[in-house]
Amino acid sequence: MDELAELDDPKARKVNEKRGNDHGVNLGKLRALAKRHGTQQELAGGLWATGDTAARLLAILVCRPKAFGREELDAMVREARAPKVHDWLVNYVVKKSPHAEELRLAWAADPDPVVASAGWALTTERVAKKPEGLDLSGLLDVVEAEMKDAPDRLQWAMNHCLAQIGIEHAEYRARAIGIGERLEVLKDYPTPPNCTSPFAPVWIAELVRRRQQQES
Template identity: 25%
Template sequence: MERSSKAESILDQINSKTKLGDLRKIAKDVKKDHNLAMELWSSGELLPRLLAILIMDNKLLSQDLINKLSKDMQDHPLDERNQLMDWLMANQLSKDKKTVTLMESWRNSPSSLQRRIFWYYQARLRWLGQTPPPNTEELLSTIEKQIENEEPEVQWAMNFTAGWIGVFDKKHRIRCIGIGEKTGLYKGEMVSKGCTPDYLPEFIAIESNKRNL
């Protein structure tokens, strides 16, 4: 894609020292500019793509375009593509009813990143204190059947969902702890100071104690 002088000027401002806060400042100045977002996205680089997501018009985020973005993300290392997809969810997909409906349809998407976001969004509904849909039993059954065979990026999000269900829904707490004990996912994994381990028995105990639940 041939880029405009505006896109080139913005790209010149981004380097290895650029922080996420700097990207947000640029996005605040630019506001919404979907064409510019696509130009920045075409750079193929992480930081310009994170900025592109901030200035996209979510009204133009069709399933076809999201499929293209998801495919492009696969060119990044695992941590970067997860960051890009999670950033897209938080800053765009969760902001519009149409794209929320799309996310809710991705449980069996052929895209592992879209499946990740299906589960991450379900977790988000719970940890942000929103009233979750009445699908908890169904979600847990799917997690129990599929988590051990899923891609790593999807496993994490399924585990995260089970964790928050276990924190906020006491009647399912033992079941969620049992998922962690059975799979052993993230057991013994070291985490940074102040962070909660992802191993479900520890995660649920720590986060529920924080909230006196």
Template identity: 30%
Template structure:
């Protein structure tokens, strides 16, 4: 794709100095919504232009076919960038429209591991701030118990995080979620930075429940 002068100028701006997420958001505020420009920036194939592209996409144009293409492109990034891009897309686009929310809710068994990650991460996000009014919790936990260790690493993290959110907020499922962590041993040896909560479910749930009890 041939870049327009505007896309070239924006890319040059991104390349100047150290790019931060705040810088990208400021640029996006100036541009607002411009899907054609977003696709030009996306075609550059680099991490920061693609992050900016996500911010200025038109969510009404993100149907299953378009998302499949974006996911295929994201899959070519290294793991950290890959996860950041797909989560960024969910937070800034896919979770903002009923049509794309319905798509995410259909992706548990998608052929794309990134879409499966979004299915689970969205389920976790639904439970943030103690929202426990969901009828599929039992189903989700059974699926996690049966499939967690079979999944790709990026999907495992989101499944594990969903179990963590359930265990944090719903006492009736707490021991079951802790047992998932003990049985799988997933993230048991993870080293995290100071003031960060580990992903190992027994530790995660214990720390997060203690925070709730202090409130």
């Protein structure tokens, strides 16, 4: 904790807090600190228990993802309110867990929109890497009915799933684009130059174009 305190930069904290992340540690320096300490599950548990955002990010980097039980991961996701902690926890830990599929099914319908967004993030991973057994048409039905009025973080996760279905599955591409065009979610999202818009129809078209270019 002393090392993390030394790395805290007030300017970085000010920038991070605008995104809901209450810490001031440069992520590159955080990763270097994690590399120096190596994998330590006991240390990860202690860091997580502090409740400090930077400590929890470090905990995620030094933990053993497969060492966590299902109930432990469920509790951690419910505690992870800072967006960066939530994102890293899902992507670096839960996705590598043997409990990922069970948690995906439980979380996607959770009344807490932040927890539900974790379920949708896991679903997006399956859409891209292991779609067998998924009801893609049913997922599009849910997105069409619920995404427009969903809270921000859940809406973002559902939109990512919509785009991924359109990118990965040509048979659903036209429908995915049509849903995006009708709902207009993130249509006006400010996108820096040379970055792809998160507006699903644009996102789908651009990623498909790049793949076709690589294949030709």
